[in-house]
Amino acid sequence: MSDTTPDVIRIASGQGFWGDDLDAPVRQVEGGPIDYLMLDYLAEVTMSIMQKQRDRDPGAGYARDFVELMERIFPACVEKGIRVVTNAGGVNPEGCATALVEAGRRSGVAGRARVGRVEGDDILDRLGALIAEGHALTNMETGEPLEAVLDQVRSANVYIGAEPIVEALAQGADVIVTGRSTDTALTYAPMMHAFGWTRDDHDRVATGVVAGHINECGAQSTGGNCLIDWWSAPDMANVGFPIIEANPDGTFVVTKHPGSGGRVTRETLAEQILYEMGDPSEYITPDVVADFTTIQVEEVGADRVKVSGVRGGPRTDFLKVSIAYSGGWKATGTLTYVWPDAAAKARAAARILRERLDRLGLEFDAVRIELVGWDSTHGPLVGEPPADLPEVQLRVGVRGQDRAAVERFTREIAPLVLTGPPSVTGFAGGRPRVQEIMAYWPALIRREAVEPHLTVHVEEV
Amino acid sequence: MTDAHAATDAAAAHAAGTVRIPLVHLAHARSGDKGDTANVGLIAYDPAHFDLLREAVTAEAVKAHFGEMVRGEVERFELPNLRALNFLLHGALDGGGTISLMNDAQGKVFSTALLRMEIEVPAAVAEAVAGQGRVPEGWSHEAYR
Numbered sequence: 229m230s231d232t233t234p235d236v237i238r239i240a241s242g243q244g245f246w247g248d249d250l251d252a253p254v255r256q257v258e259g260g261p262i263d264y265l266m267l268d269y270l271a272e273v274t275m276s277i278m279q280k281q282r283d284r285d286p287g288a289g290y291a292r293d294f295v296e297l298m299e300r301i302f303p304a305c306v307e308k309g310i311r312v313v314t315n316a317g318g319v320n321p322e323g324c325a326t327a328l329v330e331a332g333r334r335s336g337v338a339g340r341a342r343v344g345r346v347e348g349d350d351i352l353d354r355l356g357a358l359i360a361e362g363h364a365l366t367n368m369e370t371g372e373p374l375e376a377v378l379d380q381v382r383s384a385n386v387y388i389g390a391e392p393i394v395e396a397l398a399q400g401a402d403v404i405v406t407g408r409s410t411d412t413a414l415t416y417a418p419m420m421h422a423f424g425w426t427r428d429d430h431d432r433v434a435t436g437v438v439a440g441h442i443n444e445c446g447a448q449s450t451g452g453n454c455l456i457d458w459w460s461a462p463d464m465a466n467v468g469f470p471i472i473e474a475n476p477d478g479t480f481v482v483t484k485h486p487g488s489g490g491r492v493t494r495e496t497l498a499e500q501i502l503y504e505m506g507d508p509s510e511y512i513t514p515d516v517v518a519d520f521t522t523i524q525v526e527e528v529g530a531d532r533v534k535v536s537g538v539r540g541g542p543r544t545d546f547l548k549v550s551i552a553y554s555g556g557w558k559a560t561g562t563l564t565y566v567w568p569d570a571a572a573k574a575r576a577a578a579r580i581l582r583e584r585l586d587r588l589g590l591e592f593d594a595v596r597i598e599l600v601g602w603d604s605t606h607g608p609l610v611g612e613p614p615a616d617l618p619e620v621q622l623r624v625g626v627r628g629q630d631r632a633a634v635e636r637f638t639r640e641i642a643p644l645v646l647t648g649p650p651s652v653t654g655f656a657g658g659r660p661r662v663q664e665i666m667a668y669w670p671a672l673i674r675r676e677a678v679e680p681h682l683t684v685h686v687e688e689v
Numbered sequence: 690m691t692d693a694h695a696a697t698d699a700a701a702a703h704a705a706g707t708v709r710i711p712l713v714h715l716a717h718a719r720s721g722d723k724g725d726t727a728n729v730g731l732i733a734y735d736p737a738h739f740d741l742l743r744e745a746v747t748a749e750a751v752k753a754h755f756g757e758m759v760r761g762e763v764e765r766f767e768l769p770n771l772r773a774l775n776f777l778l779h780g781a782l783d784g785g786g787t788i789s790l791m792n793d794a795q796g797k798v799f800s801t802a803l804l805r806m807e808i809e810v811p812a813a814v815a816e817a818v819a820g821q822g823r824v825p826e827g828w829s830h831e832a833y834r
Contacts, residue, residue, distance in 0.1 A: 272786060369725070453719075455717040455718060455800070455801075455822075456732075456734075459824050459828055498732045498772075498773060499717065499732065500719070502730020502768075502771070503720075503728075504721030504723060505721070505728050505730060505766075505775050506728065507764075508766050508768050508775055509766070520768065521767070521768050521769075521770065523768075523770055524770055525770070525771065537770075555787075555788055558788075558790060594783070596783065596791065598791070598792055604791075605792060605798050605802065606802045607757075608756060608757060608758065609754075609755075609756075625790030625791075665788050666787045667784075667786065667787070667788055668724060668785070668786045668787075
């Protein structure tokens with residue numbers, strides 16, 4: 229640790245997914261002091277959507293929202309010394325960085341800011357060679373080798389850790405754009421950089437992972453989607469996104485800007501900590517394995533919760549790969565049936581529809597029938613619907629490998645309106661859309677097959 | 690459970706000074722997904738009730754509660770520091786992700802389905818937690834500010 233090590237750094241969360249509150253990052257920049265802004269844009273399915281966009285336009289394949297956002301906040305970030313870390317680069321970090329440099333110039337920060345980009349997580353073009361070298365990329369759930377679906381693969385990205393981001397920060401980048409960095413790395417990379425931690429500081433980096441998990445879903449840790457006493461969460465229209473006040477000793481406080489809505493309590497954090505949790509004693513990241521059962525949380529003030537005691541262990545020899553492959557076609561159609569005997573009408577309609585699909589000789593891998601407003605989420609736990617249910621939405625979904633069959637299904641919904649049970653409405657939306665299924669293939673790969681390919685570029689705006 | 694069994698259970702519970710209540714009054718919860726697996730984190734409102742949850746909400750009991758909704762195994766992990774249990778419900782999401790045809794394809798509200806599960810608690814506990822976890826009586830959305 230050098231003499232210049234800060235006592236505290238503030239890492240604000242500004243985006244929990246691609247499509248989150250567009251103004252949240254602006255509120256984070258303007259609402260009070262922060263040192264870093266992290267923006268998470270990626271989910272499992274996002275990479276394949278971005279790859280599809282890039283197939284159509286070689287310059288696309290990243291979160292364009294992010295570039296538009298930076299055009300608004302770039303000058304404020306430069307004036308306040310706020311550095312931005314994001315995985316908005318998707319499957320095209322270079323395209324994103326190029327657009328960002330142009331946006332920076334338009335916003336008037338030319339000569340005053342540097343843009344960094346991290347590349348090398350994308351292994352789509354190397355899959356054949358990697359398999360030939362003996363990397364089977366076996367599906368972690370089914371045990372199948374990737375070879376089986378290789379010609380259907382649409383995107384393949386390795387979850388990479390904080391080290392390339394730390395390198396870009398060390399080279400003076402003010403905004404860092406990555407591809408498939410882990411969501412948590414966007415928060416703990418600034419901690420490693422500012423406090424001089426290395427991946428061998430297991431407990432401290434593990435603390436950073438917990439901070440990252442709290443930041444990565446935005447307002448979901450500050451009252452949004454929080455079940456606990458949800459009716460009393462204040463001023464949710466102006467919800468504050470989380471801010472991590474990190475200390476060099478491996479503790480941090482979660483808070484939000486004064487005057488913003490929502491709340492930060494032990495309970496709102498507990499809900500977020502458990503979100504998408506597997507085995508809590510082994511939260512595996514590219515840099516460290518964190519033990520979430522060691523987390524101590526303590527309310528230390530209004531909207532201030534301290535997190536301490538987090539333990540971690542050394543990283544594994546493997547990195548996780550997120551592969552998306554085309555897994556067929558699907559469509560979902562809906563109709564609304566109304567009192568009296570709404571559910572009985574909806575079920576009768578479903579039976580007629582199934583019989584017609586059978587007569588047409590259409591084959592599907594799966595057909596699913598749900599009643600929205602009754603059993604679509606709690607299933608058989610809710611028992612039989614009452615005859616006096618005011619209304620219910622019939623929701624029928626099919627999937628299969630034959631696109632034409634799924635297409636034909638979408639033409640069988642509307643006819644039910646005049647050829648099936650009565651008291652039906654809600655079909656103004658037209659025919660259901662046929663969607664390509666992007667199936668997810670989780671796999672592991674040895675580090676040495678990826679790490680030498682990771683690169684960091686920093687350029688002047 | 691048949692009505693006869695339910696009646697016998699109710700009689701036994703009454704004799705022991707216990708009653709059956711849904712988890713919604715004892716815990717809050719959040720869920721998410723990983724592929725075809727949904728996770729549910731169950732968090733005791735009152736630290737004093739964490740042991741009740743730990744004893745009664747076992748992996749087997751959760752598997753039985755969900756029945757055909759969870760095709761695979763149920764795993765349970767404990768996080769006593771957060772007075773929480775984490776459940777992994779394997780094979781719950783019709784393939785998960787974009788394969789799934791479910792309305793709740795990402796298991797976002799599986800948490801609330803677990804809160805329907807009933808466990809046996811001392812009558813005094815049931816009385817103390819009555820109404821907890823539900824919108825207070827007389828509350829109106831006008832008060833949402």
